[in-house]
Amino acid sequence: MLQIKSKTIIITVAVFVLLIFLNFLKVLETPKQMIFSIFAPIQAQLYDTGSKISKYFDSERATANNSELELLKAQVRSLLIQNAKFKILGEENKILKKELGFTKEHSFTTVSARVIGADSLRNSTLLILQIEDINYNTDDLKLDMPVIVEDGILVGKIIKINEREIFMAPITASRSAVAATVLGNNYTIGVAEGESSLAIKMGMIPKTEKIKQGELVVTSGLEENMPKGLLLGTVSRVDQDPQSPFNIAYVTPLYDVKRLGEVLIIKSY
């Protein structure tokens, strides 16, 4: 029989307080990790199935032309990565010529992970990652480490690490911010922040900087763990407010964060 008894309320409150207390003492860490480890494979499978179903419906909707378009988009992405690398290499080459004997290589040390779900808090856009190597020790992972796909497209940053459970803030999340520039520039020209979980807004761009539609936005490497030259997206629109000392550029991300599966966490570079 459905009814609210005062005894039920008292027991519920008591158990709640006890759980909070035990969690504060870190007694609940082991059962939490156990539950996470038990359900992680099922969850990964479910997330993967969801992505596949979603992709299936997308492809059903798409025509033959659209699939060709997708192929071309993938090719463009790959070429953009190559282009960015060549430009950075070119810049490095210039510096190296100046500073003889000094060599610097831009190769990343990465850890592969997979997306197994989303943050359970309803208005949060964070994703849960799990390191693929079950024996890997997560102690050498730090907050704000970049998460990439396809060898150079930035998709997010690590914002919380709970033993084996890693929370990633996608670059489109409102709490995400990264120092950025346009490809070919050697200095930071603005801050790329998430916009409504869909796009990226690059603010704080000085009026003197001339940004064109279609230009490629990359990380400038100003932050501690963030390498230079990771792709963010292409400029879709530039807003120039005469009242403001800064311009705003709207950037279309190169990757849909909802379709993420396998990702790489950059540990060092």
Add this chain to the structure above:
Amino acid sequence: MLKQLIIFALVIIGVLTQISIVNTMPFLEHINIVLLFLIYLVLLKNPFVVLFAFVSGYLLDIYSSATFGLNIMAYTIVAFILIFIYLNFFSSSRIIPIIMAFISISLYYFLVNLAILTLSFLKIIPKIEIWSQAIFINILLEILCTTIFIATIYIVGAFLKKRFSNIFIKGSFIKN
């Protein structure tokens, strides 16, 4: 014992689908599966509604970046309030699932945002954005999608129940 096991199975199904498969799909991503189960358990007058809400909240807290206990608190309070409303005001109303969907989602967001605001004010957690146009649209979409989903299942369920009970009655007449 079997009833409790069913409740635990529902918790696991609800939580795992909510944080994984449902999140990747265009329409379903706006449906709160745990609240959906909670509403149906209230409508079915299941005595384990509070247990379901509490355990779901605990499991959801394991998969949450926010402070531990936030989901337990929010879902348990929602469960208590839904039971209270159902027993005292709308038990005979035909639009009860719609009212419950609206109340439960609004209440869930109110409680979670209030807790986040309080915790960030007390500097226990860093400041998190709880109010923006995108979040507001998301809440509205969740209310709309969950309500439509609940209403559809409720109507289909009521129709099937009526149809099958007719068959059962006819069958018993034939036997007699």
